[in-house]
Amino acid sequence: MNVEEVIKTETKIPLKPRSIIHLFLVHNKIKEHLTRALKPFEVSLQQFNVLRILRGRKGVPANLSNLNERMINKMSNTTRLVDKLLAKGYVDRSICPSNRRKVEITITMEGEKVLSKMDQTIKRSEEELVQNFSAQELEQLNLLLHKF
């Protein structure tokens, strides 16, 4: 992934903006790659992410705030995202009995089933994406990203 090549420019970009553009381009590449991997399952990356969060709660229902704080893209309309998963039968949603302002969201058996299939696909994609990296280089990358 060469910056100048991808955005078709001959001029040398200064280090700071170049780093940011570089990161954007890599992000795009990864996002497209993972989205393509999830395509057969007809779920978005966000929906996949929510399913994983729900599974991680091991049966304990989540409300929208729980989901939001664990999501990668903090978005305000998690409601509509859950609507989609509900329509697919991958989650259940009910009103919390002890506090009727809240909702209780859980993953269904069906949801767990498709999720475990998605997991394998995503794992393969991730392996592909970082195939040029050694473990040490990935550690180094994480250290650098930590500085942002």
Next chain:
Amino acid sequence: MNVEEVIKTETKIPLKPRSIIHLFLVHNKIKEHLTRALKPFEVSLQQFNVLRILRGRKGVPANLSNLNERMINKMSNTTRLVDKLLAKGYVDRSICPSNRRKVEITITMEGEKVLSKMDQTIKRSEEELVQNFSAQELEQLNLLLHKF
């Protein structure tokens, strides 16, 4: 920017997925930061990007293909993006006389004027974003990103 802290999890994430999540989180942070910086100008990052590309052509008109191949997010509806800039008076658009399938897009004086103001704001934001990095660390980051 600590991954586990941001997505509020106690479990240690394996190196490969962690690297990818980390990159997503950093991308989000940068995107939000830059979008906020452009807010007073009422243009999106994409629109800002298009204006910069047009300026870079130094008067030579661009068509939609030219823009697309230089844009960070390759998108199919550059038409509508240019519509927005047109409505703001920042670009001109006309049909290419030699090949009427094409359009000729140029930045206006007004566009150049606001763009130079945006530049300063964006430059400051970029400085802030990479303030914890030494030049050497940024070089290293670019080398690693190059591996994707």
Next chain:
DNA sequence: TTACAATATTTGTATATACAAATGTAAAAT
């Protein structure tokens, strides 16, 4: 108890994005 503030979610609106189909123009093939 009534009014007010805080909390949790939902809805509305505008823009962004992805993909497919439609439109109009130019070039190539028969």
Next chain:
DNA sequence: ATTTTACATTTGTATATACAAATATTGTAA
């Protein structure tokens, strides 16, 4: 010359995202 193919852009549709406003419920204060 007419048909076909390729090219460049536009439009339509569905979903995603960001932000503000609306709704419903609970907790608190006078």
